[in-house]
Amino acid sequence: MSTEAPVIVFDGVCVLCSRWVDFVLKHDRAGRFRLAAMQGTHGRALLHVHGLSPEDPxxxxxxxxxxxxxxxxxIIRILGQLGGPWPAAAAAVRLLPRVCRDPAYRWIARxxxxxxxxxASxxxxxxxxxxxFLD
Structure with a gap:
């Protein structure tokens, strides 16, 4: 098992993504997650390594x-590692078949x-x- 902190790569100019980051910062009181905007050096590199386009993930x-x-x-993995009610929320989302939940997620992402x-920035x-934050 790796000793490195998990990293969330997000779109730093997207309002929804920024709100997600605010949510993670608020509920990850243990500070287990690191964050990297896809517009930064670390975020771009991680997207590339994991087969996502840094230009339009x-x-x-x-x-x-x-x-x-x-x-x-x-999302489920992140929620499952936060405190409070969020692991239960992750379990509830996991009940939906991935074949249903991922297309909805991708539509919102697009x-x-x-x-x-x-x-603007x-x-x-x-x-x-x-x-x-890594960058």
């Missing part, structure tokens, strides 16, 4: 124990800018959370 990426996880599998908006962490 169709999913967020969770890299944990050397493996890349995308789509709802990544239309994320139109549905939720786009920031990448999300910048506040000083108390900056250590969690």
């Amino acid at each position: 169709a999913s967020l990426l969770l890299v944990q124990d050397g493996r890349g996880h995308t789509d709802t599998a990544a 239309h994320r800018y139109r549905l939720f908006g786009r920031r 990448c999300l910048l962490p506040d000083d108390s959370q900056a250590w969690r």
Whole structure:
């Protein structure tokens, strides 16, 4: 098992993705996850290594124990490692067949800018959370 912290690669200019990062920062009180915007050096490299286009990834990426996880599998893995009610929420989502949940996830991912908006620049962490970001 790897001793490296899991890394969530996200779209730093996507409003929905930035809200997801805010959610993870709020609920990952143990600080187990690191974050990398796909627009940064680390994020681009991880996307490339795990077969996602750094120019237009169709999913967020969770890299944990050397493996890349995308789509709802990544969301479920992240939720399952947070505190509070989130592991139960992950178990509930897991009950839906992946063949149903992943196409819905991908549709939202493809239309994320139109549905939720786009920031002019990448999300910048506040000083108390900056250590969690790789770039």
